Amino acid sequence: MSAPRTLYDKIFDDHVVDRQDDGTCLLYIDRHLVHEVTSPQAFEGLRLSGRKVRHPEKTLAVVDHNVSTSPERKFGIKNEESRIQVEALAKNAKDFGVEYYSENDIRQGIVHIIGPEQGFTLPGMTIVCGDSHTSTHGAFGALAHGIGTSEVEHVLATQTLIQRKAKNMLVRVDGQLPEGVTAKDIILAIIGEIGTAGGTGYVIEYAGEAIRSLSMEGRMTICNMSIEGGARAGLIAADETTFAYVKDKPRAPKGAAWDAALAYWKTLQSDEGAHFDKVIVLDAAKLPPIVSWGSSPEDVVSVQGIVPNPDDITDENKRTSKQRALDYMGLTPGTKITDIALDRVFIGSCTNGRIEDLRAAAKVIEGKTVNPRVNAMIVPGSGLVKEQAEAEGLDKIFLAAGFDWREPGCSMCLAMNDDRLKPHERCASTSNRNFEGRQGFKGRTHLVSPAMAAAAAIAGHFVDIRDWK
């Protein structure tokens, strides 16, 4: 009998092509996602050295960060810098024979949303992309993480990646979530608990009853933000929920290949007694809806809480940095979270731009009107999410309430396109990062769940979604 292994150990071992004595490994990469921001130099490198893409069929390219989310975009991208990047990816994909979804393709969307939608993301795979939130795909029981541009070139050329094994962390979320509390609140609570460096050097496996009860959308939200907790990747063992989601997706295996894949996927679970270097346990039943107050994803508090006082922190460096965060955010200690007024609301991103997120928002919004002081937008994560939302009539609910309903892309998750905050504007956002300037120069971001963002848009300030009528 071999020693019990974790899910991470198993996927890693199954992909080792070569292992050096010092622990450096060459890993086989099953899937490579490519977007316009981190790929231009990688393709240029291939051109200069006269190399080809080793496996174009295991590579998929899409534009997301720079695309405009305005319906006008079908007439061409106005911003010069964005247009150059988008056109470069279109050309590189064509020259190297890689499948490419342009901004006019219904399958286009945020790279981490389209992979799962197409069945390009499958359990047990190694998946990389030149993007930190590649951890999202870990929701399928895949080993998925971001890589740098020079590694993008290496993977394009060889379909392999040099890696050292990370440590194993288990985050177990027991019990059931209360009504109104979501996957987003779970992951914000975890990051609040472990801090943004808590996962450094680890791959996190999420387990426990609350995680098992989540839909694939919720699991993706959790794995997506593993990176904000400092981890290299996050993953959740595949189960019936996963198999039901994956089945019949365009690129999922079919017929006998499906049966064989399923038999393998079912072996991909941490063994009884497998060793984890660190274990964190949370009780889902005790979790409230969460709001971030500062400029780090670990700066979180219950919606029923108050803006904390840095004077209460003994560590001087930490005190200074949290004071700076409060100054940046324009907040006073002691302010009730529910008294914080908003200027903008953004519902979208690879954290919360999937159909279930839009359904949750629509449920809160139906029959109500956006507060006149608030400018609110909803950006579907992909063309297929948009199509599905419209088939369900969600767009009508959003538009009737006064929300902007946009074309798919990263949008105001980061200020790399036309959607951005003005200086000092305060935004309730369903995205994953609240760093200074993330959503626009001097913009102020509060991270929340889709239902919380929707309610804040209507009320004009944060409200406890558990009291929503």
Ligand SMILES: CC(C)[C@H](C(=O)O)[C@@H](O)C(=O)O
């Ligand atoms: C632009 C890209 C490299 C970046 C990332 O790696 O995460 C972006 O997606 C982000 O969310 O900040």
Ligand code: SF4
């Ligand atoms: S939606 Fe945001 S976090 Fe996700 S890939 Fe785009 S910019 Fe990065």
